[in-house]
Amino acid sequence: MKSIYGLYTDPHVAQRAVDNLRAAGVTDAAITVISSEPFDHFEFGHRDAKTAMPWIAAAAGLVGLVLTYYLLGASQRSWPLVTSGMPIVPNWTNLIIIFEMTMLSAILATVVTLLVTAGIPSRRGKMYDPEVSDGYILVGVENPSDASKLEPALAIEGARVKTTA
């Protein structure tokens, strides 16, 4: 995979590199920023922030609620046990199990959504540099049409610019 990227120690400089790439005509979707920590206080840290994860979790919770309500009632009617004069389908006590299963469904849906949307687990092979782990911020473009045109945009404030074939 062909790529060009710069490595930055300062997030302010990384932000400028992102802005330069945009100015050079690279679309937001084509710009990759990789770091060993989140940068919530910088504009580049908010790219791809929009997610339907809360809605998916809520929907999964609702599905869990309905399914558990149905399964509990169905099993209690299939094996009608009389306990302490309670009804065969006692909603007060069933609420406890329904609650637990609702929350479990929401939690599991959140994790599945995270894995799918964040693209993990994945095999390596995409643009990456182990120096990111030392605190460098990688700003780059995968499969650029002309890497040499992007080099000036990335080579700012003495940043190291690397290309891979």
Added chain:
Amino acid sequence: MNRTLSNKQLTDDLVRPVFNTSVWFYAVVFAAGTVVACGAVAWGYQLWYGIGLSGKRWPTFWALYLTNFVFWIGISHAGTLISAILRLVNAGWRRPVTRCAEVITVFALMIGAMFPIIHLGRPWLAFWLFPYPSAREIWPNFRSPLAWDFFAINTYLTGSLLFLFLPMIPDFALIRDRATGWRRTFYGTLSFGWRGTTKQWNRLESAMQIMAVAILPVAVSVHTIVSFDFSMANVPMWHSTIFGPYFVAGAIFSGIAGLIIAMAALRKALHLEHYLLPLHFENLGKLLLLMAILWGYFVFNERLTVWYGNEPHEMAVFWATQRGAYAPLYWTMVICNFVLPLAILMNPYTRGIIGCVVASTGVVIGMWLERFLIIVPSLTHKQLPYSWGTYQPTPVELLIMAATFAAMILLYTLFAKFVPIIAIWEMKAGLPSRMDQSVLDEERLQSTRLGSEPLPDAIGQGGAQR
């Protein structure tokens, strides 16, 4: 704490235990492992000769094993609950604390969940208790608090495991990039191919926020449901509406105490003095003080109501604990859970690391005694005096109990060896040098308004404190 840490130093400090092993690690693993092995032998002995080797006799069929079950489930409230609250309120000082806490939850739940199985006597038939329709005509009774336990504990364990594991993925990737040989393969597998793109960070943070919201009510429900194991039964001093919140408060109380002890041990053993600061202990100490007062309030409520009601069968249990055979344990509990924490933690001069650890040790002992005193005196003093009895733990029970404490130490030590016990990426994200100047200015302004110390520029101090 005047040392200024760089991003690289921070990483080096926190991954050091993964690559370097001290002789103390082997010593602790050997010592704790030996006790765990002794406990396993004791359990095997009990399996071979039968549950009669435990002290469980009519009328006390819930005894030490169930005491430990409730105790460990309570300790489990340290982690995920505290971590989720601090995460939701965005308390900056949570950063070095969260993982230490979350690990306690997972291991304590695993240990706690073992006790009902040990208590059964014939664990190979434990699946008979699982709530599913079976051909053996052992039908699930979803009205039973024990069935609720099954759902609650499993939901909490699953949620807590994921809540612990997800933020570890970026740290695994960090170790992968520094490791060679088997470590590179091991951590490479665990890192799931994590790169750290902005999309991955945003998704991870969103997931953690949602899970924090979801796990909080689950944590509260778990100990409420454990309290239902008792309060749903018509046994003197069990059948009480206060048990739900009383158990939850007690669980958080013992959980914070467990967390303080674990943090102090880690600080010393892994040389984390620049990360686990006196401020963290002081904040947790204040929380412990609050819970001690809350615990005292609940106990007063419970005792006053029983005393005022003057029901003969409840008064029998009441007096057995106040001035009867169980009085020494009861008053030790009151001293450990109330007098000692208040005496130490109300005074700012004694609310240091040592003070917090002493108070926490008292609380852990006191809360174990509380669990014992909830279970045993009530069962030995049931409604009809002819059914009264006594209970004395046997060596087998005591050895198994000791083994679970050793198991906690062993598991915690092994975890701290293979995983950075402080979330490196969360610590980095809190470094002032990695934040926008406008955010730093705003935080400084806020801390001044709150009357606290202004945010320092030194990374080691500020990053860990906020």
